[in-house]
Amino acid sequence: METVMERECSALGGLFQTVIGDMKGSYPVWDDFISKASKLQSQLRTTVVAVAAFLDAFQKVADLATNSRGGTRDIGSALTRMCMRHRSIEAKLRQFSMVFLDCLINPLQEQMEEWKRVANTLDKDHAKEYKKARQEIKKRSSDTLKLQKKAKKADVFGRGDLQPQLDSAMQDVSDKYLLLEETEKQAVRKALVEERSRFCCFVSMLRPVVEEEMSMLGEITHLQTLTDDLKTLTMDPHKLPASSEQVIVDLKGSECTWSYQTPPSSPSTTVSRKSSMCRLVAVAAAN
């Protein structure tokens, strides 16, 4: 009977140690997670900068189309809408990388110190209590053993009144074992709860990050309409829209008008929009 109880208490103690051991052995995994998350986060930060620069360049292309002489204004404004939607995505990405750092990486780093402290305390307290309980049981057991020998000897001469004392001692050892078993069960539960609460804590830090990630989704859904618009607008590149034909019609009998500039003998010069406008004004004034 005692051996079975002893083995069960020892098994619970062993399970407790294994759970604590698992937790202590997990630090390199958490450290690696924090390190890889930090690298990804700094990568995201530089990506946001590259996205911003790219969108500036994209907007300039859209402006080219918008500010043309009439043939591509429609495409220009669709491209501008596409660019603006990506500005929102850029903002969400920036927000995402912030939350990644502020809600997950930094708090997790801090939390790990607490985890280490708690696991060590649990382990130390358990070892101390287990040792104390075992020593007490050992002492009571040896007392019982002595009493049993005494009773055996006494038995030869008649048991006398040792039996109730022996029963009580054996009951005491048994009670102590039951108490230890209960204590150990509680210790195992405590260790399991500590282990589980670590992952709960991790999930609670992860969730706002995933939520930020998902909120990028709202921006992306709008892209479908925009890309459909662009597809329709650019369906036939060789057909000019009515607005372009209008530019040619408007030219006729217009007060303020263009004039052909005889090109210099060198291969054609690049005329910027601004200088064209100046020339236009000059010609209009001259007329």
Add this chain to the structure above:
Amino acid sequence: METVMERECSALGGLFQTVIGDMKGSYPVWDDFISKASKLQSQLRTTVVAVAAFLDAFQKVADLATNSRGGTRDIGSALTRMCMRHRSIEAKLRQFSMVFLDCLINPLQEQMEEWKRVANTLDKDHAKEYKKARQEIKKRSSDTLKLQKKAKKADVFGRGDLQPQLDSAMQDVSDKYLLLEETEKQAVRKALVEERSRFCCFVSMLRPVVEEEMSMLGEITHLQTLTDDLKTLTMDPHKLPASSEQVIVDLKGSECTWSYQTPPSSPSTTVSRKSSMCRLVAVAAAN
């Protein structure tokens, strides 16, 4: 009459030159776009690598939870699903960065050479034809002027049969102007179509990129269920699931069992899962 027609032809020629000038002036904008897009693309490529490393680390955290002694297996499998979904997002991001390069950046770079060639040809051909037409008109105009003077002189002595010749010459100049006007209109249309087709070409290169971007969306939508699952599982960190209690119950009367190891005097050692398992087997064998 002639002055009005001349001015209109000149206006059309000027518009043509402005459109061509706009196109020639746009190369720095396109170059900047390609440069910023390339930088973003290489940034995305390194981000994909960082995401992959992060997800490896994330999976190890999920494995920690899955391989625990019973208290967190449910959280572990939810985290694994979350990780797998992000593997798909990683794959989409990789695909996106490929398409960005292969469908937009590289083809646009090549296309620009063609654009430059076409714009130069349009400009040169137009200048040549315009010059030729103008010279011909000038010659006919001066012929007509001479004929007019001759007719004026002849008028003094009686017009004779010069009038039909003069009418025909004036009609000829007028016809030539009408022809030039039509030619110029066609040239302007050609230039506008070339300008528009550039943006149509750009959009056709942009669309597969946006489509890849949107297909990442499909992956993100699945995250909602996963994050909801995790929320439910981790609602109460201090309540052990039934499976954990079962571990304690199963221990009792189990054949293969744990045993408490008296800790060494040094502060508790880190026990890896592997060594725990070895110990478990050893204890089971010893019993």
